Amino acid sequence: MNRILIIMHNYAGISDLIKKNLEYLNYNNVDFLLYSDEKFRYKNWREQLNNIYRKTVLGDKKYKEILRKAFIENTLREKAKRLPEYETILVMTTDFFSEEFLSIIRTKTKKLVGNHWDGLSRTPDVYPKLKFFDKFFVFDKNDVDEKKNIFFLTNFFFNFEEEKTQPIIKNDVFYIGTYVEQRFKTLKEFSAILSLKKISQKILLFSWDKREPEGEINFTNQFLTYDENMGWVKSSKALLDLKLKEHNGLSFRFFEALKYEKKLITDNPDVKNYDFYRQGNIFIIGEDSEENLNNFIENPYQEIPAEIKNKYSFESWFKTLIS
Incomplete structure (x- = not known):
């Protein structure tokens, strides 16, 4: 069987779940x-002292992050040089890896494949890196350019076997995300609508800065693992998804809702172009009537045929990447 290497950032423990699947x-x-995996270490005491001086005297809190990224880059390059050859190498979250690193990786495989979980317009530094890849997959149809080997591939849901326990429903609507100013206004407005309609909600935003709750919106500076996140998903009737204006790709939230048969509320109307879209399962903000929101959440989920659902599984996603 051909050897495969996956290179990625282990954000929220997702790589552990990929291994499990x-x-x-x-x-x-x-x-x-x-x-x-790369744990930052100062090169010497002078570098550490310089960081303390910059932080305390100059108020430069970003200097250590610059040092950390340089340390990780150098360590990864050395690891890349020592790698054996692989039949296929897959690179996720491409924006984390430099051109110098990818140029070394390119020499270690016959087939280098990329999969990007963001819009290319949000991460334009990825474009110069495309030359290293035989195929590069994106989740926004607007980024596709097959002449340049940029192909369309949605996100997915994990399809390993799980305990079949019936979760206790704690909330009508669940949302988790990173604080982004451009969509925070939309989130506050929709949260107020939920409150007015007496629809219970669990809203959690990650922010490096300490922030007090705003209405039903709570903030945290601690990352939730993907498993912890799924615990909230399972215990909610509906999930909320708010898109960024720079892309129309469907977030992982759509496929989590598909897997666990949860209702979904979104401001991304492009979902209507997907075969799993059902108006009874997916409420589109700005198009569907807010008067029907309570009924939408309470009405039974419309089951999606297995042949459609399975197209968005991890198994299908992975086979596409390595084919």
Whole structure:
């Protein structure tokens, strides 16, 4: 069986779940190189002292992050040089990895494949890196350019076996995300609508800055793991998804809702162009009537045929990448 290497940032423990799903599908030939495995160390006491001076005297709190990224980059380059050859190498979250690193990786495989979980307009520094890849997959149809080997591939849901326990429903609507100013206004407005309609909600935003709650919106500076996130998903009737204006790609939230048969509320109307869209399952903000929101949440979920649902599984996603 061909050897495969996956290179990625282990954001929210997703790489652990990818490993679990690969084991469930009997892929025993996959290795990982993770960005987050690199634990920062100062080169020497002078570098550490310089950081303390910059932070306390100059108020420069970003200098350590610059040092950390340089340390990770250098460590990854050295690891890349020592890698054996692989039949296929997959690179996720491409924006974390430099051109210098990718140029080394390119020499270690016959087939280098990228999969980007963001809009290219939000991460334009990815464009110069495309030259290293044989195929590059994006989740926004507007970014597709097959002449340049940029192909369309949605996000997915994990399809390893789980305990079949009936979760206790704690909230009508659940939303988790990172604080982004451009969509915070929309979130506050919609949260107020939920409150007015007496629809219970759990809203959690990650922010490095300490912030007090605003209405039903709570803030945290602690990352939730993907498993913790799924605990809230399972215990909610509906999920809320708010898109960024720079892209129309469907977030992981759509596929989590598909897997767990949860209602979804979104401001991304492009979902109507997907075969799993059902008006009874997906409420589009700005198009569907707010008067029907309570009924939308309470009405039964419309089951999606297995042949459609399975197209968006991890298994299908992974086979596309390595084919």
